[in-house]
Amino acid sequence: MDAKSKIVKPWDKQGLSDHVSAAPTPAGPRPSREEAEAAVRVLIAYAGDDAKREGVLDTPKRVVDAYEELFQGYRECPAEALDRTFSETSGYDDFVLVKDITFNSHCEHHMMPFFGKAHVAYKPTERVVGLSKLARLVDVYAKRLQTQENMTAQIATALEEVLKPKGVAVMIEAEHTCMSLRGVTKPGSMTLTTHFSGTFRDDPNELVRFMSLVREK
Known part of the structure; x- marks a missing residue:
């Protein structure tokens, strides 16, 4: 999909959420x-x-x-991470899944790392995005102070608003060092968050297929 498609359509900036359309605006002057x-x-x-x-x-x-x-990630625009889309899909009508996208982020409560894998899928309408761009989108949001719940929703929203697909599925599995190295000190504990929309929310079969493919080794 990345190399052979020839027709490139720019993303539409109209109607995008603030966190999708631009990098965050600093609250004040950046310290030296x-x-x-x-x-x-x-x-x-x-x-x-x-x-x-x-x-x-x-x-x-x-x-x-x-x-x-x-x-x-504070200096990067999520929509620009999805800026190269391709309309030559030869009638492809199934969902696209990139799983096991590794990431590192930092908890906004303790500024300690959390890390894991993101699984991202969407069902295209008239255009698809380069596969590496899905991983790039994950990194844009991960490289900020975050909560896992917020990061999951932000990734899904960016895909929904920019690509306007038939459905989006995002699952994130992560270990939080603010829980494994301090506090209750439970290393190995994993936190799982999900966001499903469109066909993944409305069609149980699509959701089952997504979960099965994510778990498949």
Whole structure:
């Protein structure tokens, strides 16, 4: 679908939710790099270490570098992740599923990682999207402070509004380190969230097929 299709249709910006149509608008001026590194030094001291110790002297720089990568979703537009669509489908009328999309995100409550796999399916109408774009969409939303429930709904909404398919199914399975490494300390516990719309919600057979294919090894 990615290489052989020739007709490319741009996505329609009309009627898209704010979180789909653009990257988030900053609440205020972004702190400078120097301010961010100073904040990391404060946290090192708060933890009980010496921010001037040789082993952690360059840690503030490394943390800020990591933040640029881990939270790059704040500078990316979900709709643009789905911008290349193809109308040559040769009459394809079944759903498209990309499963086991690995991701890493951060819980907005404790700023600790949660990670796992996303399974994303949609039933096309007149156009399909490049398969890698589904994985890209997952990453755009994952690389922000998140809750798993919100991330699941956001991915589904973006697919519904941009592709306007007959149905969307999103399932996310993740382990939250704010639960496995602190608090109740239950490593290995998995959280599962889902969002189904259109044919996946209305037709039990479609839902069963989706679940069976996701679980199939």
